[in-house]
Amino acid sequence: MWDSLASLQFGANGWGDELARGLANTLLLSFCALPLGLIGGLLLAFAAHSRRSWLSEPATSFAGVFRGVPELLTLFIVYFGGQRILNLLSESASSAGTIEFNSFLAGSITLGLVFAAYASEVFLGILRTLDRSYLEAARALAIGRWPTLRYILVPELFRLGLPGLSNLWLSVLKQSALVSAISGGELMHAGYLAASSTGDKIFFYGIVCIVYISVTMASEALITRFHRRLSRGRAHA
Amino acid sequence: MNRALMLLLSLLGLWAVLQLLLGGADGPDFAGLLEAAPKLLHGLGLTLYISFASVLIGSVIALILLVGLMLPWPAFKKGLEVWCILFRGTPMIAQLYLVYYGAGEIHRQLDSIHLWWFFREPLNCVMFTFVLNTSAYQARIIHGAVVNLPRELSDAAAALALPRAVTLFRILLPQALLTALRPLGNEVTKMIKASAVASLVTVLDLLGTARSLFMESFDFDFYILTALIYVLLIGGLRLVLDAAEKHLSRHLARAA
Numbered sequence: 073m074w075d076s077l078a079s080l081q082f083g084a085n086g087w088g089d090e091l092a093r094g095l096a097n098t099l100l101l102s103f104c105a106l107p108l109g110l111i112g113g114l115l116l117a118f119a120a121h122s123r124r125s126w127l128s129e130p131a132t133s134f135a136g137v138f139r140g141v142p143e144l145l146t147l148f149i150v151y152f153g154g155q156r157i158l159n160l161l162s163e164s165a166s167s168a169g170t171i172e173f174n175s176f177l178a179g180s181i182t183l184g185l186v187f188a189a190y191a192s193e194v195f196l197g198i199l200r201t202l203d204r205s206y207l208e209a210a211r212a213l214a215i216g217r218w219p220t221l222r223y224i225l226v227p228e229l230f231r232l233g234l235p236g237l238s239n240l241w242l243s244v245l246k247q248s249a250l251v252s253a254i255s256g257g258e259l260m261h262a263g264y265l266a267a268s269s270t271g272d273k274i275f276f277y278g279i280v281c282i283v284y285i286s287v288t289m290a291s292e293a294l295i296t297r298f299h300r301r302l303s304r305g306r307a308h309a
Numbered sequence: 310m311n312r313a314l315m316l317l318l319s320l321l322g323l324w325a326v327l328q329l330l331l332g333g334a335d336g337p338d339f340a341g342l343l344e345a346a347p348k349l350l351h352g353l354g355l356t357l358y359i360s361f362a363s364v365l366i367g368s369v370i371a372l373i374l375l376v377g378l379m380l381p382w383p384a385f386k387k388g389l390e391v392w393c394i395l396f397r398g399t400p401m402i403a404q405l406y407l408v409y410y411g412a413g414e415i416h417r418q419l420d421s422i423h424l425w426w427f428f429r430e431p432l433n434c435v436m437f438t439f440v441l442n443t444s445a446y447q448a449r450i451i452h453g454a455v456v457n458l459p460r461e462l463s464d465a466a467a468a469l470a471l472p473r474a475v476t477l478f479r480i481l482l483p484q485a486l487l488t489a490l491r492p493l494g495n496e497v498t499k500m501i502k503a504s505a506v507a508s509l510v511t512v513l514d515l516l517g518t519a520r521s522l523f524m525e526s527f528d529f530d531f532y533i534l535t536a537l538i539y540v541l542l543i544g545g546l547r548l549v550l551d552a553a554e555k556h557l558s559r560h561l562a563r564a565a
Contacts, residue, residue: 137320140543141536142505145516148523149532156529249400253509260403267406273414277407281399288398 076275079266087266087276094262095283101179101248101258102241108184109244110237113191114226120192121199131192138189143247146186151178151254179251179258183244190243194236195229202228231302238295242288249284259283320540324533342530345522352518353538355432359507359514360500363436367443368493372482374448375455379473389448396445401503404442409434409510435507439500446496454489455481487557494550498543515539 082089119131138146155173162171206228210220230237252261263280267273374392377385396404412419412428419425427433458481466476508517519535522528 133318133320136544137323137536137540140502140540142502142516142539144505144508145519145532145536145539148520149536152523152532153529246400249402250506252402260400260406263403264406267410271414273410274407277403277411281395281403281407284400284403285394285398289394 076272079270079272079275080279087262087270090262090266091259091279091283094257094259095287097176097256097258098245098248098260099287101176101183101251101256102244104180105183105187105244105248108181109187109191109240112184112188113195114229116188116192117195117199117229120196135189135192138185139193143182143186144250144253147178147182147250147254150182150185151175154178154181175251175254175256178254179248179256183247183251186247187240187244190240191233191237194233194240197236198229198232202232234295234299234302238292238299241295242291245287245291246284320537324537341526341528342534345518345531348518348522349515349534349538352513352515353542355512356501356504356514356516357542359432359435359439359504359512360497363439363443364447364493364497364500366436366440368447368451370440370444371447371451374444375452376474376477378452379477393445393449396442397449401438401442402506402509405435405438405506405510408438431507431510431512435504435510435512439503442503443496443500446499447493450489450492450496451482451485454485454492457488458484487554490550490554490557494546497550498546501539501543501546 079086080088080091082092116131116135119127120135122128141149151173154177158171158173206224207220210224215224248256248258249260251258252264255261259280263276267276270276374389378389408428409431412425412434416425416428419428428437455477462480462484463476466480471480504514505516507514508520511517513521515535515538519531522531
């Protein structure tokens, strides 16, 4: 077992640097899912909450589809479908060769879509049970619709949604491992390469699991601190 | 009903858009799809087996773990926490690879203790991993539901001098079922989606079948059809769960 530890060194002899790069890619992939996921989730939630059914029904269905399809299948559809679309576009535009659809991009788009679908549930639940007095006070002070949204509603959604969103963040960290199926270059894929080429499978997959556990626990600790800071000055239950 | 219709229409719309963008000029290959239908049904059956069997067996193990929690072993609580961190902090795919490839690596040692015949089959490795994984989640769910029951229930049972096992199984758990129904339903949904990961270790479940069909023909419609089947499956499950929740809470006053 101890010579297995030697295979973890950085540099040409060991797999340490590949695993570290994989970890960096995992974190990067998860962070890249956040913009699409949070903004998409907000938009979907507002659409689903609206009283106009031409807005609410498609939004609910869209979120339902991406919550119902396995993430691996969504990944395949985005990756192979996107590749097809790019091929079609590049064929019609010029014949200067094909554009390759990066698996990292496919991964972050998929993770963003899935995150948006689940985040819309979280935000929708909060919108439905939000105290109307916030909006009434804003109206009484003649704060316009956009400033109300920006300075009152959205911060409140993020603050109240933090527990749900933190669960989603932990899910995204774990779903990023699925991108290894299309060779995305993140931690799971690095572990797969290391394990298959050295044959030391239990060791490397064990290391990968330990790293995921550490990242999860570190995330939970950071989020708890952030939550405490956000709730400072408020009465606690 | 309206919601289901909108869902179906949006899926068809998605499919139509993808057809326009990606499909050939001759439209979907219905003959090919029909030919593949038995294989897809077989895959669907395997998916349902994997998800439901693992949730059921996992719930039994979760109950065993919770009973162990009630016994006077202080180390057990710590062990259960470690168990939960292990299975909730790592991706399912990492756990599956660890069991599947790891068993392959130590197959000689496993053979000497007569366990290799089990871990040799990819489906068994999948079931092993999924059962342990879901047991960690379910232990937490059931524990949370039981702990939040009113104190009076266990006090009344103690006043009647009922043994602790009888209290747990005959009184507390049935009452906890209503609270736990929603998270347990989410757990079944999660398992159905997680079962897709089994396709990565050569198990021919629904996604595995779709993937092999796609690799043969490069016909994108297989993936779209599979997505449709998954959405219908989970939608149907949601309907059943809502009906069960309504049935179990029929003794409660309904909010106007």
